[in-house]
Amino acid sequence: MKKQYAVIGLGRFGSHLARALYEEENEVIGIDIREDKVEDLQNDLSQAFIADSTDEDSMKSLGLRNFDVVIVAIGDDMEASILTVVLLKELGVPYIVAKALSKRHGLVLTKIGADQVVFPERDMGLRLAQNLMHPNIIDQLRLSDDYSIEEIKVPSDLVGQTIQALDIRAKYQLNVIAIRHTDEEVSIAPGPDYSIKNGDLLVIIGKNKDLNELSQKLK
Ligand code: ADP
Secondary structure (H helix, E strand, O other), X not given: OOOEEEEXXXXXXXXXXXXXXXXXXXXXXXXXXXXXXXXXXXXXXXXXXXXXXXXHHHHHHOOXXXXXXXXXXXXXXXXXXXXXXXXXXXXXXXXXXXXXOOHHHXXXXXXXXXXXXXXXXXXXXXXXXXXXXXXXXXXXXXXXXXXXXXXXXXXXXXXXXXXXXXXXXXXXXXXXXXXXXXXXXXXXXXXXXOEOOOOOEEEEEEEHHHHHHHHXXXX
């Protein structure tokens, strides 16, 4: 079922987020204090409003408590970001996501009741660093400080080899839990005699240090 979202702050981050949610046919309203920002998005969202999100009456009149998720995408003006989250909390918004520019900003947002705090600049920087250092790691899901699941691209010279021949379990204490052939086609728990095809991504679970070692080896 499609959801209802409100995005407050239609800067670079907020506008891309709002458009992406709307393109997937959700109901999305955008709110910004600046008229030009609202005009830019007028035709790309369900509705866009000029309003100050720290103003209680304006926020009440928009009925934000009836939305599934409200995202506070104000960054630079930390005071406005914090006041907005406090107000949304008071209005009874069920799920508040807030963007933080610094660790301290993030801590405050969590303390005052944001359900989820995101750090887009930090996360994108970390992601790019990982991607530059390990270009064959396509995706990574951290399970804890020590363990992750990674999707690793197999170099072309290993095409035709079996999982058993790679000896990933004995050499690196890692387990291949799936192989992704395309976005739609996945083999779960491949047997040891599965022979690797061109373009296969290995989905591997194990300790971060062992995963790093393997990704270096497979470069
Ligand atoms: P980005 O880096 O994503 O562009 P900014 O912090 O520069 O983030 O932009 C956030 C947006 O939030 C701006 O368009 C700004 O006009 C808007 N904004 C700032 N304060 C308020 C407020 N009190 N109410 C509504 N919108 C606001």
